Amino acid sequence: MRILHVLAQRPGRTGSGVFLQQLFKAGVEKKHQQAILAGVPVSEQKEDMTGFELNNFYPVLFETKELPFPVVGMSDVMPYKSTKYSDLNEQMFKLYEKEFKKVITQAVEEFKPDVVICxxxxxxxxxxxxxxxxxKVLTLCHGTDLRQLERAHQFVPLLKNKIPKCDYLFALNSAQAEEIKKLYNLPDSKVITSGSGYNPEMFFPIKREKNEKIQIVYVGKICNAKGVPHLIKAMENVKKYENIELNLIGNGTSKESNEIIKSIVTSKANIRYLGLVPQNELESILRYSDILVLPSFFEGLPLVVIEALASGAKVICTDLPGLDAFLGNELKELGAIRYVKMPRLKDIDKPFEEDIKSFEDELSEKIDELSSEILTNKKYNIQRVTELLKDKTWVGLFNRLEKLF
Structure with a gap:
């Protein structure tokens, strides 16, 4: 088959970019002919395309005469300079549409794909x-697209009219599938729960010595919607914070991101900000970490949770819709993952002030709980955890998509 993978933003700096690249690699294993179309800054046309040889790349170039603004991001806070969809006026949208359609036409006429994975x-x-x-267009939901419907209102009529023309829409979890069907008035047959994936050659457990301090890691954008300020506060309230070290991995370009990073300096907890790290370094950090904490208020299906579990780390995570159903009860019973109750939210991803303290307290309690288990060498069946994740690889996800090619 000839497969065209498309993404409207940079292909190597966000979770959706990881999706694209990992599905591309799975397609390589299965001997498909593939190409990629993506939005990139004119100054960094190939910067994101690492780890594999790519001959058929069709970039839509931003910060040019034709598109004189930064790449438009699906989140309002991106880990690079970007434009918000809610800030696109009619003139900007016309330029955006014209350039994307020009490159789409070039890619389809030259590469001649049988199917598009969007x-x-x-x-x-x-x-x-x-x-x-x-x-044939297979469209993958990543969660941020549903959130943008509430932020970029000007595009809702267009999307409601045209999205149903896509052949299949894929949801990360069952709760998301129901939301998509309701939003776009689609039959069950057109919306498929596909889940997410991980690479078992990159994320796997190892035998290692016990860390001098319990190593906790957060991986993601440094922003309020990911709950990072509340994690920092919770770390200050754990019982033995001097025995724990928190590593924050990720970045952000907004004022709020800078304020969060500055707050680390004055925190009494042991916190290190590592910024963005290369993929091979992230793999190593997860293998040597004891706990991953993801206190996010909005996610589709967080890849890093699966990657951390596969690497041997335990996980503390907000009870994000559909995540528990996707991972299953046995991982909870094994003690691999603990959920923290999501606070009530306003404006999609902002907690009510009166709920913040109980949320931070529960984060602290869960960190204390897991830290005690690690300090006392409580038995943990990592082999069984790895077995339970076998069907959640990228190849497994690609196979589910391939059935509809």
């Missing part, structure tokens, strides 16, 4: 269907 249920998939209504 990341995000958003504008890009509608552009493809406008130009090539008979070309």
């Amino acid at each position: 990341n995000h249920i958003w504008l890009l998939s509608t552009f493809i269907k406008d130009l090539y209504p008979n070309l």
Whole structure:
């Protein structure tokens, strides 16, 4: 098969970019012919395309005369300079649509794909269907696309009209699938719960010596919506914080990101900010970490949770919709993952002030609980955890998509 992978933003700096690259690699293993179309700054056209040889890359170039603004991001806080969809006026959108349609036409006419795998249920998939209504388009939801419906109101009528023309829409979990069907008035047969994936050659447990201090890691954007300020506060309230070290991995370019990073300096807890780290370094950090904490208020299906579990770390995570159902009860019974109750939210991802203290207290309690287990060498069946994750690899996900090619 000839597969065109498309993404409207940079392909190597976010979770959706990881999706694209890992599905591309799975396609390579299965001997498919593939190409990628993505939005990139004119100054960094190939910067994100690492780890494999790519001959068929079709970039949509931003910060040019034709598109004189930064790449538009699916989140309002991106880990690089970006434009918000909610800030696109009519003139900006016309330029955006024109450039994407120009490159889509070039890619389809030159590469001649049999199927398109489109990341995000958003504008890009509608552009493809406008130009090539008979070309099969499989569209992957990443969660941020659903959130943007509430932020970029100007695109809702267009999306409601055109998204149903896509051939299949894939949800990360069952709760998300129900939301997609309701939003776009789609039949059950058109919306499929595909889940997520991880690479077992990159994320796996090792035998290692006990850490001098319990190693806790957070991986993601440094922003309020990911709950990072509350994690910092919770770390200050754990009983034996002097025996624990928290490593924050990720970045952000907004004022709030800078304020969070500055707050680490004055925190009494042991916190290190590592910024963005290379993929091979992240793999090593997860293998040597004891606990991953993800206090996020909004996610589709967080890849890093699966990667951390596969690497031998235990996980503390907000009870994100659909995550428990995807991972299953046995991982909870084994003590591999602990959930923290999500606070009530306003404006999609902002907790009510009166709920913050109980949320931070529960985070502290869960960190104390897991830390005590680690300090007392409580038995942990990592082999069984690895067995339970076998069907959640990228190849497994690719196989589920491939059935519809």
